[in-house]
Amino acid sequence: MTTLPLPMSAAADSSRIGADIDYELFLDCVHCGLCTSACPTYLELGTEMDSPRGRIYLMRGVVDQRLPLDSQVKRHLDLCLDCRACETACPSGVQYHQLLEPFRAAMQRNRPAAEQPLPGWQRWLLFNVLTQAHWVRWALLPARVLQALGLDRLLAASGWSRRLPDRLRQMQEMLPELPLRHRPLPNFFPAKGKRRAVVALLAGCVNDALFSATNWATARVLQLNGCDVWIPRDQVCCGALHAHAGCEAEAQSLARQNIEVFQRRSVDAIVANVAGCGAALKEYGHLLAATPQAQAGQRFAGKARDVNEFLMELGPIPPTHPLPLKAAYHDACHLCHAQQIRQAPRALLALIPGLQLTTLDEAEVCCGAAGSYNLAEPDMADRLGQRKASHLLATGARAVFTANAGCLLQIRKHMQSLPGRRWIAHPMDALWASYTGESPAILRKG
Ligand code: SF4
Ligand code: SF4
Secondary structure (H helix, E strand, O other): OOOOOOOHHHHHOOOOOOOOOOOHHHHOOOOOOOOHHHOHHHHHHOOHHHOHHHHHHHHHHHHOOOOOOOHHHHHHHHOOOOOOHHHHHOOOOOOHHHHHHHHHHHHHHOOOHHHOOOOHHHHHHHHHHOOOHHHHHHHOHHHHHHHHHOHHHHHHHHOHHHHOOHHHHHHHHHOOOOOOOOOOOOOEEOOOOOOOEEEEEEOOOHHHHHOHHHHHHHHHHHHHOOEEEEOOOOOOOOOHHHHHOOOHHHHHHHHHHHHHHHOOOOOOEEEEOOHHHHHHHHOHHHHOOOOOOHHHHHHHHHHEEEHHHHHHHHOOOOOOOOOOEEEEEOOOHHHHOOOOOOHHHHHHHHOOOOEEEEOOOOOOOOOOOOOOHHHHOHHHHHHHHHHHHHHHHHHOOOEEEOOOHHHHHHHHHHHOOOOOOOEEEOHHHHHHHHHHOOOOHHHHOO
8 A cells, every 4th residue: 555644734724625635545545547447437538537546646646735736637527427436446445435525625615616617507506496396396397388288399300409508408408208297295105004114205306306206106115015104395405416516515504404304203214216315315424524413414324225225125025017128227326336236226126027137238337417417517428328328229128227317317318319219217117117007108009
């Protein structure tokens, strides 16, 4: 292991970039390079400074004051997806995100508005609208009406949508099919049959607005598996987008609010069905470590579970209705790398009669969604989206499952222009269909 001493200035100047990074974490990296081939940006660009090892070198160089935090360094760090594939690949246990996230937070604090990866209006939209489910629903009203009237397809066919500003067009292209009316979740689903557990469900903000049917499916699957499901009305955004963008104070504030809301009832688990949100909940202890809420954060994190993980721990009731489909499963980064959950969703899908799960090349390589990355870095996001879509196409699967809202949006966007029809959905949608016999459209229409 490299044993460079802690620079004398490190502890002395708290305003310095990296002053709040545990410097010992840098020393875990022995520069072996075994992480590089797992890194999506390295796979695409082949440049050392766009690999985990290169980025660790850059961050440490800036912290040691050997390198200036210039535009090139910022560029290489902005291009990082924070997907944490490097953590899975690293044999030395480097906790890369614990270096990147505080480093990014410091970069954000020192960055003029003109250098922000996202323009001001998009940051405002991201942090003030997309993090509040009711605002997301209102913001989507015009899109819901256009879709209901079929005008969205007309506008796309006429080329009108190509005239939208790039950033707005990118957001519009990502939209899934939206029901005209949002059907709000009740705040309680009583267990069916013998009660086996009491859980709280994080409905999410973007997820609740864009994937309301998946939230319903999740709650009902838990209910059918003997869970009382409580959905607190005044829960707030998990803070994942803020934490990844380096907005630590906002992420901490949201974590405190959720801790206060979710501790009002005694539950066995706090369940999330979005990988990014679940990973954020499990990080509350770390996020609040330097605050008076450190212990509360740890207790909360200790109860946080991804829904696939929770169901496999509980022992799922096997579904019975067949879904005769060849299917592929994409590992969302924040499920497989951040939470180390790979088998649980596959095991649940394997319970579905008739569903044939095939293997997917590069299943654990990021699809390019990565929170707000596809808005901030659309070119790299598109390259990774196309890379993922081509691997999925090669499987010949008619169903694609992944357990993260951002991945669902990104994969849909990049597969919609490819030949053939596919069902792109969350494992909970598949389980619900198999429990109830409500066939997905792809089976109804042949
Ligand atoms: S992060 Fe891990 S795998 Fe990558 S160079 Fe450092 S020690 Fe090696
Ligand atoms: S987090 Fe992902 S994109 Fe960033 S260095 Fe690690 S593997 Fe590469």
